[in-house]
Amino acid sequence: MIINGRAIASGRAEAEVLVLNEDFSFLGGVDTATGELRVGEGNISGRMFAFRRGKGSTVGSYTIFDLKTKNLAPAGIINATAETIVTTGAVIADIPLVDGIDIDALRSGDRAIIDGDSGTLELPDLELREVVSGIVRRGDDILLLRRSDEESHFPRMWGGASGLMEAGEGPEDAASRELLEETQIDARPTLIGRSFLIRGDGIIWKVHPVLFEADDEPTLNWEHCDYRWVSPADSAGMDTVPRLNEVLVRLGL
Amino acid sequence: MNLSAAEQRILDGEEGEGARKALELVVALGKIYGAEDLVPITSAHLSGVSYKTIGDGGIVYLEHVSQGAKVRVPSTLNPSGMDSVRWREMGVSEEFAAKQLHIIDLYGSMGVETSCSCTPYLAGNLPRKGDHVAWAESSALSMVNSMVGARTNREGGPGALAAAIVGRTANYGLHLKENRSPTVVVEADIDGSLFSHSLLGQAVGSRIGNGIPYFRGIRPDWEEAKIMAAAMAASGAVAMFHVEDHTPESSEHSTEGLEVINIGDEELKDAHESLSVVEDVELIAFGCPHLSMREVREMAYYLEGKVKKSDVKVWFCTSRQVRDALPKEVATLERFGTVLADTCMVVTPVEGLYERSASDSAKACNYLPTLCSQKVRCDSFQTLMEVVM
16 A cells, blocks of 8 residues: 655655654664664664654754664654654655654554655555545534444444445545435535544555535434434544544544 | 756756755755745855764764865854864863864865854844845844844754755745744833843743744844844744834834733743852853954953952853954953853853853853753843952
8 A cells, every 4th residue: 555645855765664653852762873762662773763753952863864874774764744853864864754644554563665755655565445434514513323233343333424435436425425325314525624544454544534514314224223413522422433533623523 | 846947957966966965955844844945045154063062973974065065155153162272271171172173174174164153143144134044043043034134944054054055945934024924012121231131032932932022112232132032042932023113124014913922020030030040150151142342342341440359260252253353352351251262151061060150141041951961040241240259
């Protein structure tokens, strides 16, 4: 699978991922004699080092260059958000850097290829599954559906009208189709939220949040056993599918 | 990003590997902040000079970059870790000195002016209104943005060097007029002394972070503005300020609807107490930012005929140009302490020499505890000089 990020520092690198799911300072954060992390576990040398964002002293740029001259630098860097210190270090040390990637979706040990000119991250051993998560709004309330016992993923949990996108389908069409199948509500989306990634075993789910406005009461098919109109705030206390809150946030709810 | 034909040629390596690499860095930094193109610069001011701050990693980098690159615009250096001439008197080690002089030589080999000061605008590197420049050193870049109306972002050391090498920087942030508007109005009620400007800067920076204040109630001269700008950049991340009816761009923006904050005696007292934690000190240091010619003259005038009676060390930090220009005044100050050029109390290895130090600069008093492990006293020039007389 391929994830599109942003090209920051050019070059191509292939290596095993090392994830540090936090902000990181190269000055003090890594032993410059060994490449061993001082915060978190692992050695960054030759790895695809994935962390959220650079922080700390601007001397960190020189630390990256120093690691490179000792052959202890990472092969490539993946950030959620690039900033000045790490970008400077990556460019001067010729280390490819791609940002705009959900670090949450990566695991240490994943095989990864980044291209710092096109901004792509390739994860050859992982399968991408794109799904839609459709939320119907009626006034101040949103429609949540309870998944039936027969569902293989997340039975009995509350969520939106959701399902896999089919080949050639965009999030608008997929969400409208799923909504009609699951609730008999016939509507077109009013908003498509920014997608995000959820990590599974051997799979990364790319979730597209989709908003509908409708007044109709749903008629459920076999996939769900109950429904409720609730305020977005009340959904926090319910047993929901993973990261439903992220869907709501990205739809401005 | 949209690159001109000339910029593309540099990126294709037609003007050498050094220029290509520098442009790559300028472009990468611009990408992060959404710059659409690059803008030509008329000067650069570089940080990353003190061996204490850049370390051996910095030297390795400068050795690498200096092999194939020269700066294309007038470029100056920030203070180094020692006085290039009087470092032995400062107690700096031979090893530190050798590495420091090597760093300065490396910059010199790229065509950078090698006198080291945080007030380059008082020593020949003064942009004009509307000029785009690439300046590091938080106090100096705030001064040229604010008091001159030149345009620069808060550049880091390697970014500013790369910009100097290609004569361009990424066009975003404070290079664009729409980002130079004030974000908050500050009604200042202070006594107008130099030290009150230092504390005003401390109080404002810690309240507004990286905002752009619009001051009413003050008319700072260059000396007052520089100590205030330095404090705001250290306690916050202020890169630009306006002063009503005073700074060159103050009339070009509206303040309508902005939040107003009042800074008076109480706020200054809080700022003072937050910085000053000890009474007795071993070192008193002035000149953060570097003392101007006028300040050195005024200090000499004040100290003329007085006698030092204590063994507390006193440093007067200034630029090489000022020290060379005022031998008589420097001789007066030397009866009380050491007049140092090219360096300052923050970037020199003070921690190996002293444990408790004092300054009139809020910026110095922000950094001395963290960068130099000092316990600090913050007071005015006169108050601190009375300690030694």
